[in-house]
Amino acid sequence: MSKAAVAQPASSLSRLWHKWRFHINVLLLLIPLGFMPKYFSDVALDRGDEGLGQREVGTIQVGPWSMRMAEERNEAPQRAGPSGYTKSFNASLCTECIDRVKATYLRIGKPRSLRTAGVIFFGGGYRMSAFMQIPEDTNPDLDLWITMEGWDGSVHQTSIPLRQASPATVAWLKKQGGKP
Template sequence: MSKAVAMPSTPLGRLWHKWRFHVNILLVIIPLAFMPKYFKDVSLFRGESGLGEREIGEVQVGPWSLRLAELREEGPRLEGPAGYMKSFNAALCATCIDQVKATYLRIGKPRSLRAAGAIFFGSPYRMGASLPIPPRTRAGAELWITMEGWDGSLHQASIPLAQASPATQAWLNQRGGKP
């Protein structure tokens, strides 16, 4: 006994009946197109492809040092009411892991420890910080790193923003000092 399948009576029903297989194939193929970006992001966040997309290098801060990297090689992103933010990653040197209590990052020289900037969070082997980019940041600004030791000592170092993040420098130049 064979059953006859009735064709839908509406034009939309007939169209769906005819093209449903092709639509299902598209639902499989479209996500596959985004897989390379997904796997690149996964390797970046796991640390399999280094600290970030762009390694800045070793920065000496007093007796300690850290490796610094941009998470993404792009300009700052608008994060709603917080303003524009730029993400950096860092890894402490092997000898200073037990000595460093906290590490901070800021654009412009901090006035005190209370204004030291964004704190790095995470394991000492891979720490992350989201740095706010002030609206009136000048093109020749410096990125200041402050490290606080368990013994209460403070050490600071600076690197030019153009060296730390050329993409942010280009973004600032493009904005032309607009708030």
């Protein structure tokens, strides 16, 4: 005696899956393609193929040395977890001063000493980055101070207005209600 297979009627969910599974899989492949242009733009920016950043600040003279500086992103500071809001700047030292500069620092407001010079730029002299905290109550009229320390012990400082370095940050600070 052989047992005949009893055919079960397919559920409506099973029929729906078998009918649309190909289309759903195609969507799963096509959706990420929509994000590819932004991804390639971000990779080119990180690699330096599109310059130092989205917005060049220009060449800044710091004592006998100079550097080119740019905002990494032309946007307001971004929240970085419990540490607050941060802004990224990139810089490139002049070719003559790369071997003479020991460290480069960035700070909002004039530093009182080298110990309070601010955040340090990291990376090679041809492309350095600094991630700076921006408190919400920062005065938008303050200056951005750049401090360079040489291998010979010399220290040079200069400042540029924050509105010149990052107009997006100044607009964000005014919106936050920064100190006048």
